Amino acid sequence: MRNEIKKCYFTVFAALVLASCQPKQEPMAGLIQNRLDRSIEQYLLMAESLKEQSDKLPRTFDAEGKLVTSGSGWWCSGFMPGSLWYLYEYGKSDTLLDDARNYTARIEKEKYNKGTHDLGFMLYCSFGNGYRLTGDTAYRSIMLIGAESLASRFNPGTGCIQSWGSNRNWQFPVIIDNMMNLEFLFWASKVSGNPKYRDICISHADVTMKNHFRPDYSSYHVVSYDTISGQPEKKNTHQGFADESAWSRGQAWGLYGYTVMYRETRDTKYLEQARRIAAFMLNHPNMPADKIPYWDFSAPEIPNALRDVSAGVIMTSALIELSGYVDAALAKTYLDVAETQIRTLSSPEYFAEKGTNGNFILKHSVGSMPHKSEIDVPLTYADYYYIEALLRYQSLK
Numbered sequence: 001m002r003n004e005i006k007k008c009y010f011t012v013f014a015a016l017v018l019a020s021c022q023p024k025q026e027p028m029a030g031l032i033q034n035r036l037d038r039s040i041e042q043y044l045l046m047a048e049s050l051k052e053q054s055d056k057l058p059r060t061f062d063a064e065g066k067l068v069t070s071g072s073g074w075w076c077s078g079f080m081p082g083s084l085w086y087l088y089e090y091g092k093s094d095t096l097l098d099d100a101r102n103y104t105a106r107i108e109k110e111k112y113n114k115g116t117h118d119l120g121f122m123l124y125c126s127f128g129n130g131y132r133l134t135g136d137t138a139y140r141s142i143m144l145i146g147a148e149s150l151a152s153r154f155n156p157g158t159g160c161i162q163s164w165g166s167n168r169n170w171q172f173p174v175i176i177d178n179m180m181n182l183e184f185l186f187w188a189s190k191v192s193g194n195p196k197y198r199d200i201c202i203s204h205a206d207v208t209m210k211n212h213f214r215p216d217y218s219s220y221h222v223v224s225y226d227t228i229s230g231q232p233e234k235k236n237t238h239q240g241f242a243d244e245s246a247w248s249r250g251q252a253w254g255l256y257g258y259t260v261m262y263r264e265t266r267d268t269k270y271l272e273q274a275r276r277i278a279a280f281m282l283n284h285p286n287m288p289a290d291k292i293p294y295w296d297f298s299a300p301e302i303p304n305a306l307r308d309v310s311a312g313v314i315m316t317s318a319l320i321e322l323s324g325y326v327d328a329a330l331a332k333t334y335l336d337v338a339e340t341q342i343r344t345l346s347s348p349e350y351f352a353e354k355g356t357n358g359n360f361i362l363k364h365s366v367g368s369m370p371h372k373s374e375i376d377v378p379l380t381y382a383d384y385y386y387i388e389a390l391l392r393y394q395s396l397k
């Protein structure tokens with residue numbers, strides 16, 4: 001008996017010694033504040049670097065150490081202005097406000113662009129955040145024109161918004177990413193009072209739910225529809241490893257998109273869809289312990305495959321929102337993953353030192369592996385959803 005008591009004391013003692021040797025984790029509140037402050041420093045440098053080139057927006061930083069820019073028509077043009085708005089929301093400085101206004105104005109002409117489905121990314125992240133924070137009615141008018149341009153791509157025969165133009169391969173391609181442009185149309189219905197935009201969102205989300213997802217709730221990247229029958233004609237990938245693989249950013253777009261669908265409609269079928277997508281990602285045997293996905297869940301180089309930070313942060317932001325719609329146990333699961341992702345991305349491996357990385361915040365994203373484009377580089381949308389995730393985590397009760 002005495003020996004057993006001794007053994008028990010020893011076990012407790014050993015556990016206490018072990019616990020005291022573990023490095024103490026920085027509290028999340030301080031970590032987030034520090035990374036937001038450092039993000040402001042970095043984005044002020046970024047804004048300064050393109051001040052004189054009034055038609056340019058940052059896109060990435062290449063292997064030769066050169067800042068790559070884009071015009072306003074590139075699908076990512078709204079993210080850097082959107083990040084400036086988020087940082088202004090946090091930091092409230094006049095310089096950030098001026099920069100956010102300046103870079104947002106560079107995109108205005110895209111309100112007439114009927115050749116892309118990406119107007120949500122381009123206009124809602126930029127003008128949308130600007131309108132939310134300033135109430136500027138000029139922004140509102142620009143966005144309503146933009147929403148009409150986006151709605152023009154809806155086809156009642158397929159029930160979907162067309163993502164890309166038709167080509168030799170695809171009659172009517174719809175990509176899972178398109179789910180991200182619906183939030184803009186929900187906004188347009190609320191502001192204009194016209195239910196048309198909201199109806200388009202519901203139709204697009206329902207048809208996508210039916211045709212893009214596999215039984216395990218992973219999704220195809222591209223579903224092309226036959227324009228006569230309105231039925232799917234092909235299911236392919238464009239940026240993933242294979243038609244039947246799960247391209248990581250696509251899974252993250254779907255997770256975020258159906259979380260928004262639930263927020264906007266309160267229809268539980270969308271909540272269920274978001275939960276199932278989250279389960280696919282979180283329980284996948286190829287999800288690394290630090291929760292930053294490889295660029296594709298079936299990338300052949302795993303475990304040496306590149307990570308895609310952009311997929312990670314889109315997921316983080318979506319999981320934080322989704323945690324508000326589920327029971328306490330599941331909410332804890334989601335928030336634990338989000339915390340791990342934020343801690344991972346806030347480490348020197350991923351978070352750039354001031355003035356490095358072309359003044360982008362995060363390193364290590366993948367644009368399109370099959371096209372050998374933007375491999376292991378910073379990207380504006382990774383920064384945007386990282387800042388969004390930090391702000392969302394910070395506002396948790």
Ligand code: GLY
Pocket residue numbers: 075177239249367
């Ligand atoms: N929407 C394009 C991409 O995610 O790369």
